[in-house]
Amino acid sequence: MLGSLQSHSTHKTIQALGLPTLFFIFLSLSYFGFLVKAHIFIYAVCSQEKYAPNSPFEGNLNSFLASIISSSSQVSYNTYAIGNGSSTTPEGTIYGLYQCRGDLQTADCSRCMESAVNQVGLVCPYSYGVSLQLEGCYLRYERANFLGTPDTSIRFKKCSKSVNNDVEFFRRRDDVLADLQAAIGFKVSSSGLVEGFAQCLGDLSPSDCSSCLGDAVGKLKSLCGSAAAANVFLGQCYARYWASGYYGEFSPDSSHEDDIGKTVAIIVGVLAGLAVLIVLLSFCRKAMGKALFLVHILLSLHSLSIKSDPFLSAE
Structure with a gap:
């Protein structure tokens, strides 16, 4: 489902990281943290009713979420009615809208809505109705027509x-x-x-x-x-x-919505922390390898000097 958070993993060992590369990675992580702050989670309201995977509703929901990402790169507000024709079963009908804060540029609006779409599946998995508010944008969908009410x-x-x-x-x-x-x-x-x-x-x-x-x-x-x-x-x-x-x-108030927001922040923090840990371990591993190699050379030179010195060899 489009609404689920996407994660990428690698099975390759990070090797031979120089200081310039390490510095660049830390800058990238700092910028990533800035982007997270730019789309701060405010609240989410999730319906108790859940839809089944691979159901008609999920298919229409994916279409709706994809349309939001596309549309938000052009306009800051739009409404949708998907699957409400006579050829579609009532279970698949979805009504929805999105809106960005009025002072956001189009590119910022699009990025905020993409962040909202990626969080829907995390905070409200398989929900028939969701209202999700971020700092700069808002997303809502329902099975019943709420538009204009x-x-x-x-x-x-x-x-x-x-x-x-x-x-x-x-x-x-x-x-x-x-x-x-x-x-x-x-x-x-x-x-x-x-x-x-x-x-x-x-x-x-x-x-x-x-x-x-x-x-x-x-x-x-x-x-x-x-x-x-x-x-x-x-x-x-x-x-x-x-x-x-x-x-x-x-x-903040002690509310369920704030708990969800903290959960999102914790997940992001853990992922960023793991990335930093991998970088540091790889860097330390390289540094340790160089140190051991240097010790080996020094010991070899010391051994050669003992053998070549007649006074030391005689003892």
């Missing part, structure tokens, strides 16, 4: 520690949230040291978008209170704010 149910929230008795901060925060509530599509706002952004799904009308963001802003205030930074994701929109320098320093 209002949905303001809360999917995820995250609140930082509180800011106490900071009147200026709360005034600035309220200014940002009021501005975000008036967004149509995607909007970035700032006031002093407080920043934020908000976004609605592409199929919402301006009035429905405003209504959804109104709910999101209300939940930010009621659920996160005086937090210095907060995120609230609803079914069709989200709103976020933070004090400058505070973004990314949240104390």
